[in-house]
Structures are given as structure tokens and as C-alpha cells.
Amino acid sequence: MRKRIVFTGGGSAGHVTVNLALMPHFLREGWKVAYIGSEAGIERELVTRIEGVRYFGIATGKWRRYFDWKNASDPLRVLKGVWQAHRLLRSIRPDVVFSKGGFVSVPVVLASRLHNVPVVLHESDLTPGLANRIAIPFARTVCTTFPDTLSHIPGGKGEHVGAVVREELKRGTRERGYALTGFVPGRPVLLVMGGSLGSQRINRAIRDNAKALLERFQIVHICGKGQVDAALHLPGYRQYEYVQEELADLLAIADLVVSRAGSNAIFEFLALRKPMLLIPLSQAASRGDQVQNARSFERQGFCEVLEEEGWSDSAFLAAVQRVADKRGEFARRMEQAELGDPLSRLLGVIKATAGR
Incomplete structure (x- = not known):
């Protein structure tokens, strides 16, 4: 039977x-x-x-x-x-x-x-x-x-x-990722994710600082359900409400990631060796699990952490810059992780x- x-x-x-x-x-x-x-x-x-x-x-x-x-x-x-x-x-x-x-x-x-x-x-x-x-x-x-x-x-x-990681995420290709976004090889790609429901705080930070970020990066912005800004059109900036099969290809072209700190997502980034800036849900808005997850990864040298308390645009841009500057160091630490x-x-x- x-x-x-x-x-x-x-x-x-x-x-x-x-x-x-x-x-x-x-x-x-x-x-x-x-x-x-x-x-x-x-x-x-x-x-x-x-x-x-x-x-x-x-x-x-x-x-x-x-x-x-x-x-x-x-x-x-x-x-x-x-x-x-x-x-x-x-x-x-x-x-x-x-x-x-x-x-x-x-x-x-x-x-x-x-x-x-x-x-x-x-x-x-x-x-x-x-x-x-x-x-x-x-x-x-x-x-x-x-x-x-x-x-x-x-x-x-x-x-x-x-950490269980979906096998299909490891099968993404840069060719499909560039074809999907229209981006050009040679310029770093910043992938932004706020979880399946999206993060209004992260979305606002990306949009308020888009021009400054686009001076250095091409941006893939996964906004969350109902959170696409239809009026925002900038060269080198692509936004999606939510992606499924396409995520593997978008991750393949990503050089660094800005994300909340849900455990499944950050372990997927770890398995794919993607340097991270983690912005965990604050303890005021949750039970504090994302803060614990993020700090654990920070101690192991996989990421930078920026908490919402004391947030400013300058602190956000500086944190993104630090991850970009240290992405080789982060990648080496992740390569050494025993998964x-x-x-x-x-x-x-x-x-x-x-x-x-």
C-alpha cells in the first residue's frame, strides 16, 4: 500500500x-x-x-x-x-x-x-x-x-x-537573469527582498534612495503583494510584486542582497554565497526572531545588520556600501560554512x- x-x-x-x-x-x-x-x-x-x-x-x-x-x-x-x-x-x-x-x-x-x-x-x-x-x-x-x-x-x-534549501534555486542562470531584467553584465546587481508579504520600510528606503543606489548598482526590487509602485520607472531598476520560478535566475545575477532576516531566506542566500545586508523586523513588531537570526549570521561573518531603531537614509546607504566593499570577504566566510x-x-x- x-x-x-x-x-x-x-x-x-x-x-x-x-x-x-x-x-x-x-x-x-x-x-x-x-x-x-x-x-x-x-x-x-x-x-x-x-x-x-x-x-x-x-x-x-x-x-x-x-x-x-x-x-x-x-x-x-x-x-x-x-x-x-x-x-x-x-x-x-x-x-x-x-x-x-x-x-x-x-x-x-x-x-x-x-x-x-x-x-x-x-x-x-x-x-x-x-x-x-x-x-x-x-x-x-x-x-x-x-x-x-x-x-x-x-x-x-x-x-x-x-537548513533545507530548495534545489531549484541552485539551477538559476545568469543568462536568463539578464534576459529577464534587461540588465547588462559588468555592473553589480543589488537584489532587494522584503519577504512574501513585502516590507514597506525597505520598499520606502529603496525608492527614496534609488538615484543614489543606481549610481553604483542595477536594482532588482521584489516589493511584495500589492506594493509595486507603477509610477516609478528608472533605468537599471526593475520591480516585481512576487516571483517564483524566476527567483533562481534573479539570484544568479545578484552580487549582494538587502533582505529581512527570515530564516529560510537567509539560509538560501548563504547556500548561494550571496553577501547580505539584513534588516530584521524589530522586536516592537515581532517576537524578535529575525533579530536573533540576523545577529547569528553577523557573528559568523556572513552579513551586515541594520536594525530599524535609529534608522536613517545615510545609515542605510552606508551599510549597503559596506556590504559591497566587503562582499569578497563575506563570500569567503560563506564558502567555509559546513552546510x-x-x-x-x-x-x-x-x-x-x-x-x-
Whole structure:
């Protein structure tokens, strides 16, 4: 009988990318693959493109770090999601559930306990987020990207596997990248990313300083959904709302990157040896995980970090200049990093869990 696996995770691309890297392997090996995500989140858009994966949407809620009346109603949506996930798991009868986190994953993990389906969690950040902290007691194994995360996983169920990077990102070509952008070889390319949802702060910094930056760089600006400035047209500047297959080719021509500090993204830049200026979400706007991620990379000599507190245009331009001047040093440090084969390790953990 064919083995069955259910993937879950969503809310942002960072809670989906590892799943996107794993699913093709299970499909090639003949597994039945299903995905339980939110009814209208970005995960639906990303996953439904993959032939052979059945997608199911459920109700979900989240806890906001600010006052919002939805904080009172969303627990009811979570309970509804648990019931929906329970019915789906009863029908699918998976051998294992793999959860990448995000609040859509919580109902699926809770429902898995009702069916005695083993759960493998994956935590990308240095410390677990709230959704994974809720889910950890119900998991068989918690796989981590950072080795230091193991100290935050109780019960001895943590296992360090490293950072899983999508193989397709390594297949980009400079020829396609230049053809896509219309850029010319020989001038450095600055790639700007603010995450799948975009960063208004980074977008504003790039646009306010575009002329100064274009004196030295050609700029690829991935703005985020709904954040393209249709009135801005400058030679050597290309903006995109969001890219998927094209990202590999855009990364192939990038000489340095300005980005938020989500774990999946920065490890992809590390694997591709792209010097980085990381601008993490502030602790006022998040739980501080991106600050921890960025500082860890800074200590290892992979990047410069510019925090939003005390921000100024002059500080931003100076930080970009420092990364450009030191990009050879950053690249050498990244070449020395021991990345191993995290994808194979993670596949092994999931298959072993399914076979118990």
C-alpha cells in the first residue's frame, strides 16, 4: 500500500518553502501527498501549482501582539479548524504529518493527536515561534535549523538537521537573469527582498534612495503583494510584486542582497554565497526572531545588520556600501560554512517516523 503524508504550514512563504522542497521527493517515490492549509493564504497559491498534491483549506486563527477584536473570535476559528482537520485526517489516513509552523498548522497537529498520527515539526528560527511552542508537546520529533535551538526543545525530541534549501534555486542562470531584467553584465546587481508579504520600510528606503543606489548598482526590487509602485520607472531598476520560478535566475545575477532576516531566506542566500545586508523586523513588531537570526549570521561573518531603531537614509546607504566593499570577504566566510545535506537528513527523519 502506498504511504501517505500530510504537509501543513502557512501564513507566509517562509512557512511553506521547506514543504515545497520536500514534496517533490515524496511524489517521485510514489507517496500520496496532501496539504492542509488556510482557506485563502499564500500557501494555497504556492501549493496548488504542484501536480499530484491535494490541497485542503481549513479555518484558522492567530494571536496578534496588539489589540484586535479578532483575538477574541479567532480561538473559535481554531476549534473549527481542529474539527475540519480531524475529518480530513480520518479520510486521508496519513502515516505521518509534517508541520512547518504558522497558525494554520496548530489545528492539524492537534487533530493528529486524536488519530494517533505521528507529527514531525520543523523550526527554522533560532527560538520556536508561538505556533510551534503550542505544537511541540504533540510532536514525535522537532527538527531544527540552528543547533542552538535544541536547548529550547523539551523532552529530548529535538534533532538538528540544518537548513533545507530548495534545489531549484541552485539551477538559476545568469543568462536568463539578464534576459529577464534587461540588465547588462559588468555592473553589480543589488537584489532587494522584503519577504512574501513585502516590507514597506525597505520598499520606502529603496525608492527614496534609488538615484543614489543606481549610481553604483542595477536594482532588482521584489516589493511584495500589492506594493509595486507603477509610477516609478528608472533605468537599471526593475520591480516585481512576487516571483517564483524566476527567483533562481534573479539570484544568479545578484552580487549582494538587502533582505529581512527570515530564516529560510537567509539560509538560501548563504547556500548561494550571496553577501547580505539584513534588516530584521524589530522586536516592537515581532517576537524578535529575525533579530536573533540576523545577529547569528553577523557573528559568523556572513552579513551586515541594520536594525530599524535609529534608522536613517545615510545609515542605510552606508551599510549597503559596506556590504559591497566587503562582499569578497563575506563570500569567503560563506564558502567555509559546513552546510552538509539537510534535505536528506530531514527526509530520513520523516520516513523513519512514518515507518514506526
